[in-house]
Amino acid sequence: MLALRLARGTHPLVLTRRLLVAAAAAGVGFLLLCTLGYAVGHPERSSTSALRLLWCVLPLAATVQFAVAVARTDPSTRPRPGLSAVGLGPARLTAIAAASTAVACTLGSVVALLFYLHLRGDITGLPFDGAAAELLAADQPIPLAAALTLLAVLPVVAATAAGLALRPRTAPAPPEGAETTMPSGLPWGVALVAIGLAIETYAARGGAGSGLPLPGRFDGNPAGVLAGWVLTAAGLALAGPGLAHGCGRLLQAVRPGATRLLAGRVLMDEARRIGRPLGVVSAVLSGTFAAASVYDADTGSDAFGPLTGLGAALILACTTATLLTAALESRQGRAHTTEALLRIGAPPTVLRTAALLRAGALLAVFLPLTWAVAELAALPLTG
Known part of the structure; x- marks a missing residue:
C-alpha cells in the first residue's frame, strides 16, 4: 500500500x-x-x-x-x-x-x-x-x-x-589519497568474447548442430551459434567497465588540461556504473548487425517473423533504455560535485565540454569494437 x-x-x-x-x-x-x-x-x-x-x-x-x-x-x-x-x-x-x-x-x-x-x-x-x-x-x-x-x-x-x-551493504572506505582502480573484469570479458566467437565458428562450419526454432520462422540457426553469441555478449558486458575505465585514462594522457582531467576522472569514477550497460548495448548491436548481414546475403530467406521481431525489438529497446537510465543515475550521483564546481566559479561550458569528451571517448572505443565483433560473428555464417 x-x-x-x-x-x-x-x-x-x-x-x-x-x-x-x-x-x-x-x-x-x-x-x-x-x-x-x-x-x-x-x-x-x-x-x-x-x-x-x-x-x-x-x-x-x-x-x-x-x-x-x-x-x-x-x-x-x-x-x-x-x-x-x-x-x-x-x-x-x-x-x-x-x-x-x-x-x-x-x-x-x-x-x-x-x-x-x-x-x-x-x-x-x-x-x-x-x-x-x-x-x-x-x-x-x-x-x-x-x-x-x-x-x-x-x-x-x-x-x-x-x-x-538495492539491499543495504557496507562498503570499506578507500584509502585516503587513492586513485580509482580499474575493474577486474576486462581480461575475463576478452576471454569470453574469444571463446564465444570460437564456438560460433565451430558450430557454423560443422553444420551438424541441432536447429534452434525461434518464434516466427527463424528455424535454420544451429544452437551452437546462439550459444556462442550469448558467451560473446556476456564477455562484452563483463569487459565494459574496464573499457570505460581505460577511456578515462586515455582522456588524461599526454599533458591534459583541466577539462580533460575532469572528463577523465569522472569517466573513471563512473566506469562500473555505465560500463556494463554500455557493453550490453554493444553486444546487442553487434548481434543485430551480424544477423542483418547474414540475412542480407541470403535473399531467399524469410527468417524474421512478427514474434521474432518483437523479441529483438524488446531486447534493443530495453538495453538502450537501461544505458540511458544508468547515465541519468550517474548524473544524479555527481550532482553535488557539479554544484561545488559551479560555486567556485567553474564555467558551465567546461562541464559541457567535459561531457562531450566523455561521450566521444566512449564512442571512439565502443563503435569500432561493436563493428569488429559483428564482422567476426557474421564471417563464419556468411562464409
Missing part, C-alpha cells in the same frame, strides 16, 4: 519510466503466452516449444535489467535524513523498491494477458478481436494455471533482482 501511495505522488518523469517498465513487461508476457499457445496447439512438438520458451529468456533478461536500473534511479527509495525515525530505513526502502518493481511488471503482465485473449477472440467487442486466432491457437483452450505461472515469472524475478541490487 505504501508503494502505491508513493507511486501516486511521484514526478511525471519517474512515473513515465515505470510505465516503460510495464510496457516492456507486457511485451515479454505476450511472448510467453504466444509460446504457451504454440505448445497447446502443437503437442507433438514439445522440444520445439521448449526452445521457443528458451528464446523468451533473452527479452526477459533485458527487461529485468531495465527494471533494476529504473528502481536504482527512483528518488522515493533513496535514503534521506529523518526517514529512519518513522520506520523507513534502508531495508524498508529496498522492500518498497522491490514492491514498486513488482507492481509495474504485474501491470504489464495483466495487459499482456488481456491483449492476448483479445487477439485470440476470447474477449470481443473491441477492434481487431480474433485477428490472430489462427496464429494463437484459438481452437484450443489455454490452461489458466500455466498462463498465470508464466506471467508471474517476470514480476518475481524483477522484484528479487531489484531487492538484491
Whole structure:
C-alpha cells in the first residue's frame, strides 16, 4: 500500500519510466503466452516449444535489467535524513523498491494477458478481436494455471533482482589519497568474447548442430551459434567497465588540461556504473548487425517473423533504455560535485565540454569494437 501511495505522488518523469517498465513487461508476457499457445496447439512438438520458451529468456533478461536500473534511479527509495525515525530505513526502502518493481511488471503482465485473449477472440467487442486466432491457437483452450505461472515469472524475478541490487551493504572506505582502480573484469570479458566467437565458428562450419526454432520462422540457426553469441555478449558486458575505465585514462594522457582531467576522472569514477550497460548495448548491436548481414546475403530467406521481431525489438529497446537510465543515475550521483564546481566559479561550458569528451571517448572505443565483433560473428555464417 505504501508503494502505491508513493507511486501516486511521484514526478511525471519517474512515473513515465515505470510505465516503460510495464510496457516492456507486457511485451515479454505476450511472448510467453504466444509460446504457451504454440505448445497447446502443437503437442507433438514439445522440444520445439521448449526452445521457443528458451528464446523468451533473452527479452526477459533485458527487461529485468531495465527494471533494476529504473528502481536504482527512483528518488522515493533513496535514503534521506529523518526517514529512519518513522520506520523507513534502508531495508524498508529496498522492500518498497522491490514492491514498486513488482507492481509495474504485474501491470504489464495483466495487459499482456488481456491483449492476448483479445487477439485470440476470447474477449470481443473491441477492434481487431480474433485477428490472430489462427496464429494463437484459438481452437484450443489455454490452461489458466500455466498462463498465470508464466506471467508471474517476470514480476518475481524483477522484484528479487531489484531487492538484491538495492539491499543495504557496507562498503570499506578507500584509502585516503587513492586513485580509482580499474575493474577486474576486462581480461575475463576478452576471454569470453574469444571463446564465444570460437564456438560460433565451430558450430557454423560443422553444420551438424541441432536447429534452434525461434518464434516466427527463424528455424535454420544451429544452437551452437546462439550459444556462442550469448558467451560473446556476456564477455562484452563483463569487459565494459574496464573499457570505460581505460577511456578515462586515455582522456588524461599526454599533458591534459583541466577539462580533460575532469572528463577523465569522472569517466573513471563512473566506469562500473555505465560500463556494463554500455557493453550490453554493444553486444546487442553487434548481434543485430551480424544477423542483418547474414540475412542480407541470403535473399531467399524469410527468417524474421512478427514474434521474432518483437523479441529483438524488446531486447534493443530495453538495453538502450537501461544505458540511458544508468547515465541519468550517474548524473544524479555527481550532482553535488557539479554544484561545488559551479560555486567556485567553474564555467558551465567546461562541464559541457567535459561531457562531450566523455561521450566521444566512449564512442571512439565502443563503435569500432561493436563493428569488429559483428564482422567476426557474421564471417563464419556468411562464409
